[in-house]
Amino acid sequence: MSRMGERLILLAMPSIHAGAWRYPGADPGFQASFEQMAWFARTLEQGCFDGLFLPDTLAARAAPIETLVRGHSIVTLDPLTLLPALAAVTQHIGLIGTASTTYNEPYMLARRLASLDVISGGRAGWNLVTSSNPNEAANFGAEQHMEHGARYRRAREFCTVMDGLWESWDQDAFCRDADSGLYFDAEKMHVLDHHGPHFSVRGPLNVERPVQSRPVVVQAGASEAGRQIAAETAEVIFTYQTDKESAQQFYAEMQCRARAAGRQQALKIIPAVFVVWGETLAQAQEKRRRLDLLVDDASSLATLSIALGHDISHYDPHGPLPDIPESNASKSGRERVIRLARSEDLSIIALARRICGYQGLEMVGTAEMIADQMQLWLECGAADGFNIMFSHLPGGATEFVAQVVPELQQRGLLRLQYEGNTFRDNLGLRTPGPGYSRG
């Protein structure tokens, strides 16, 4: 599969590397600061990025206190509160907020996202997640999380309700004719009246039709149920792929699933990538080494326990990873971690540092080397673009926009200016026609 001449989709999210906040020049409170996040969004926009992606968890990270005090992401800002503020200080960039289908109500979320889409002039995106973290359950009166299957059945119905609510009004429903006194056309209002196993929602939504008809739906499910709901409902797939070959397989499989589900448009597949830029390869590698050294050991072990859904603090950190029982943790994530340990024969502490620092796909090198790798993944059908995490913030984003962006633009892999008016336009996604949710 060769795709010469295609353009990359570029998203970015805040730094995730556990040592990044301690990196020289980094602002350790970056993610919790509106001013910094506004700078971030504007800088990405200067770099012609398609979108800013905000992950989310409905709980502060839980860990033994001595570990917890060394973690940098315990406080952030609510994504769907931050994004409208960022919409007001940017003009082009897409704004993707993560929101859980497990602890939200669809009426509430549909109006928040529709409002964000109106406020931003058509730049809203929704990263649909289910909540699998027991710390989140404890903030919502639940003893335990819903089991995996139930979460995804609820998510599927949630998505149906969202689409129905977003179609409460046709684009031209509001004539607002002061002379006749007619405010809207009754034929162009659609009352959902949904009654399903998880939700009963009458509608109509009390917000106009989103500018994009449907905010761009992003999904990252990697399990069987996750892939299926993504194929049925999402337009952008956010994924953690660590090698090109499995990424190609995943790419092909997801397109196939989408076609089988009757979707008429190819999905955009966007792996996460940790980018460390340097003037030379050696400089970039030295940066990465320095970052990893800034990760706290106890935090690493705690992170590994969470990733495995199993407390590994009782084992010898210098010994190998023992067999880990099944748990309620994200199944695919757990398997990936175990696979990494086995394939590289890592001790528990070595595994923990990798996991806690960053264990996924990385591109470490010069602008040319980073562009080469991105181009290769694009052209061989492993990805449509990337969701980039920078080495540290603000510095890593400044460097990327100054150094890597021009290289990508020179190769025709990245736009020189925004071509469309909406996030959907810029991503090359069709705007769903009237009545799309009614089949």
Added chain:
Amino acid sequence: MSRMGERLILLAMPSIHAGAWRYPGADPGFQASFEQMAWFARTLEQGCFDGLFLPDTLAARAAPIETLVRGHSIVTLDPLTLLPALAAVTQHIGLIGTASTTYNEPYMLARRLASLDVISGGRAGWNLVTSSNPNEAANFGAEQHMEHGARYRRAREFCTVMDGLWESWDQDAFCRDADSGLYFDAEKMHVLDHHGPHFSVRGPLNVERPVQSRPVVVQAGASEAGRQIAAETAEVIFTYQTDKESAQQFYAEMQCRARAAGRQQALKIIPAVFVVWGETLAQAQEKRRRLDLLVDDASSLATLSIALGHDISHYDPHGPLPDIPESNASKSGRERVIRLARSEDLSIIALARRICGYQGLEMVGTAEMIADQMQLWLECGAADGFNIMFSHLPGGATEFVAQVVPELQQRGLLRLQYEGNTFRDNLGLRTPGPGYSRG
């Protein structure tokens, strides 16, 4: 009770008059437009207003379709999505969002409001409401609304949880020391671990302590349970009072209730007022008459029948109001409407238009006359300020800021520039000290 030398608190909300959207020069889509609402917030800020108040309902208005298509407020924007965007384009004005304790989860709402407070630099306000509208219930899977008492018991516990979550972190909890690797001080994190009849919420919140420690809490409950929860939890009371004497009684009663509940600070009592400005009294009255003429007749007559508790559709609309038998409708409301008809010798249709247009407290006249009335209410202990609805938007706000604001400023009733850094500072409310929620 004389309070010479006090300053008025001025809030404003979008137009509520049913004919306002049709008034010459009005933008009929004002409330659903981010650009217009941004203009509104900035204009109020030029006028040194304390805050912008956004009402909310979790459902589109329900009515017979022929009436519905003539109503102007069926779509707006989600208040807590709009306010962060307004925060980004203003610097001083307080931002009060209405949010229901009946259909939200406290963890979700605490983080939204804490995030808004951080993003706005300490300008968030929360208008705490319970949801009593059956149309809202239908959007949240409920057959019927919770009964009144249950709603208020839930609201009271909701508020306790919010305070506890907002106190998850001390103001100086985050040292973020890159050298030592210590991100926060464990002693300064407070895990709520709340278990009550309605909510179990562990915490801590994953957002820093609000800049104001506690976003300003506003409450409008008018019932016995509503007044009590307001006295126990709120700092600003939003109220509908139609005459000065009952407003004075209400004012005194609420302060008394607050003291009895152990509150250490007087409540700020803010009635709603519909303001119609004119260069002369005659011009202002003509504006009001014109606004009323723009109200749809069928809607007006239906509204009047409800207010009287008596179907008046069989009488000649151009004739006088006949004697109306006693009914189940609010007695004081019914008597007020009948008194209005008799005192101004209004025909049924003229009365209906007036009631449907706006039937609460109004100030119609020149800048001097409006300022006189506001000053009188302030000085006689009937109000600490007003929540203003303008005749129409944008025009009514422009006129008020240009004409009435200077008159108020000249009398020392309104600031010339913002004195404080936070909404709380500007309102003259204390910032709760550390540990306030733990008693």
